[in-house]
Each structure stands twice: as structure tokens, then as C-alpha cells.
Amino acid sequence: GAVVSQHPSWVICKSGTSVKIECRSLDFQATTMFWYRQFPKQSLMLMATSNEGSKATYEQGVEKDKFLINHASLTLSTLTVTSAHPEDSSFYICSASEQFSYNSPLHFGNGTRLTVT
Amino acid sequence: KQEVTQIPAALSVPEGENLVLNCSFTDSAIYNLQWFRQDPGKGLTSLLLIQSSQREQTSGRLNASLDKSSGRSTLYIAASQPGDSATYLCAVIIDYQLIWGAGTKLIIKP
Numbered sequence A: 001g002a003v004v005s006q007h008p009s010w011v012i013c014k015s016g017t018s019v020k021i022e023c024r025s026l027d028f029q030a031t032t033m034f035w036y037r038q039f040p041k042q043s044l045m046l047m048a049t050s051n052e053g054s055k056a057t058y059e060q061g062v063e064k065d066k067f068l069i070n071h072a073s074l075t076l077s078t079l080t081v082t083s084a085h086p087e088d089s090s091f092y093i094c095s096a097s098e099q100f101s102y103n104s105p106l107h108f109g110n111g112t113r114l115t116v117t
Numbered sequence B: 001k002q003e004v005t006q007i008p009a010a011l012s013v014p015e016g017e018n019l020v021l022n023c024s025f026t027d028s029a030i031y032n033l034q035w036f037r038q039d040p041g042k043g044l045t046s047l048l049l050i051q052s053s054q055r056e057q058t059s060g061r062l063n064a065s066l067d068k069s070s071g072r073s074t075l076y077i078a079a080s081q082p083g084d085s086a087t088y089l090c091a092v093i094i095d096y097q098l099i100w101g102a103g104t105k106l107i108i109k110p
Helices: none
Strands: A004-007 A010-013 A019-025 A032-038 A045-051 A067-073 A076-081 A090-097 A106-108 A112-116 B004-007 B010-014 B019-025 B032-038 B044-051 B056-059 B062-067 B072-077 B086-094 B097-100 B104-109
Touching: A004 A090, A010 A019, A019 A032, A019 A090, A019 A112, A032 A067, A032 A076, A045 A067, A076 A090, B004 B086, B010 B019, B019 B032, B019 B086, B019 B104, B032 B062, B032 B072, B044 B056, B044 B062, B044 B072, B072 B086
Parallel strands: A010 A112, B010 B104
Antiparallel strands: A004 A019, A019 A076, A032 A045, A032 A090, A067 A076, A090 A106, A090 A112, B004 B019, B019 B072, B032 B044, B032 B086, B056 B062, B062 B072, B086 B097, B086 B104
């Protein structure tokens, strides 16, 4: 079946540094990718939707200058957390879709645990 | 290895009926379990979150139960409406991983 690889699975960084998270579709072309974050004991929250070759659409309240999303190819989307702070510590997960349609299955990465010290 | 299974894969029912969606998991050591829906052309919408210490959560016409010992969760939808048509996904969190079921595609016929 279709596989979405998310890397790294966990990362620890110092406050003020930037961290890049990669989301790759290994055996299909993903025209659309979604990025989510989840705080402990809270639901998954959609951060942004990215379509290959165009700018990402951010959900209300998500800082686009802080969470840079690039979807430069049909198999790779990246999320960069810039100037990370401890409050950015969270669980980030991506998902990918071959088509932006009802019948297109959604495939998920296993998530990245970010800890900012 | 944790595996999450959702049955049925697809379900079509007339409007107004009550229905149950099933989610089963193989490892009871979960942090929490969440139910989501995916509407056509959109990302996930979180419906209900059940902590591992809880047995039930309710939101409007939705009720989700969790039985860790048997590795099961159900999502009950009362008085179904055409707007409930979507794909419903459950996911369990263990350690730092999110393990998803494949989803149940629900169609409510007017």
C-alpha cells in the first residue's frame, strides 16, 4: 500500500534554532499534503494544506512566517519550524493525498515529536 | 506491533437511522484514541478524543466508547443526516506514534 515517510520521528533542539521536518510519499505522487500538530492530551489540529507548486493554505491562528511549508515536488513536503521556542514543542504529523477528492485515500506519516529546550 | 482495524470499510444507510462504526486495536497500551472525519477535498476534522483512562465521550449526536481491555472503540451516530457522509477514521497514540485505521466510508442516503 501507499506509504508516507516522515522524518525525523523525534528531534530535540535548542531554543532559537530552526528545525525541518520532511514528509515523503514513497510510492505515489501526492498533489496535496496536510500538516497537523498535537499537544499532549489534545486533539490533532490542522495547521496547513499544501498543494504541489503553490503556496500553502494556513489555518487561522497558524503563523506562516514561523511554520514554513514547502511542497516543491509531488513526493516531498517540508515543514520548517523557525526560531523554535519551548512552546513549539509538540507532535507534528503529515498526511498525503494522491488527489484532492472524496475517493482518494489519505495516507499518514507516523509523526515527529519535537522538543525545544 | 500495534494494528488498528476499522470495520466496515464502507457503509450506506438511509437518513435518520442510528449507526455504529467500529475500531479495534491490538495493543491496549494506548495513550488515547481519536475519531476523525474527512470530508471530500478536505483534511481531517477531529470529532472526539478519548483518553486511555476514559470510557466514553459525547459530542452532540456522536458518542464514542473505549474498551481498552478488549481493544475496541465504537463511534455511535444518532439520527444520521446526509451531512454526516464522510470517511471516518480512528487513530490510537502509543509512545510517539499515531497509528491509524484505514477508515470507514459512510454514505447517508436522503
